[in-house]
Amino acid sequence: MSDVTATGRGADSAFNGTRKLVRPQLPPADRRREMPHTEDPLTHAMSGESHAPRESSHAEAFYFQKQIQQHTEMTLVLEDGEELHGVIEWYDKCAIKVRAGRKRVLVYKAALKYLLKASEADAVGNVMK
Numbered sequence: 838m839s840d841v842t843a844t845g846r847g848a849d850s851a852f853n854g855t856r857k858l859v860r861p862q863l864p865p866a867d868r869r870r871e872m873p874h875t876e877d878p879l880t881h882a883m884s885g886e887s888h889a890p891r892e893s894s895h896a897e898a899f900y901f902q903k904q905i906q907q908h909t910e911m912t913l914v915l916e917d918g919e920e921l922h923g924v925i926e927w928y929d930k931c932a933i934k935v936r937a938g939r940k941r942v943l944v945y946k947a948a949l950k951y952l953l954k955a956s957e958a959d960a961v962g963n964v965m966k
């Protein structure tokens with residue numbers, strides 16, 4: 838009687854770890870669209886305007902970093918007319934963190950009408966409103 842396992846292989850033939858990759862043949866309609874081969878495989882991703890990165894002069898980042906380093910007292914005017922006075926502690930793409938005394942407030946940039954240095958806000962007065 839031979840020593841045969843459930844897989845049909847003999848006990849002396851051990852599994853060597855390689856497996857056969859089986860890919861079913863799909864009808865042409867179900868296959869992926871063939872992308873034209875270019876030297877850079879990501880060129881097709883950059884072709885549409887919706888994927889194009891916005892050009893930036895980095896002026897906003899430079900301005901915020903300068904105000905943070907100098908601990909400049911700032912006035913932030915929100916879209917509804919409310920004014921916040923404080924020092925910018927932190928910022929990112931969507932928000933600004935302002936410290937006013939012991940309070941810290943996170944303000945979304947979308948809610949800002951404008952912001953300026955507090956010393957300039959006193960000189961400007963109600964011209965901006």
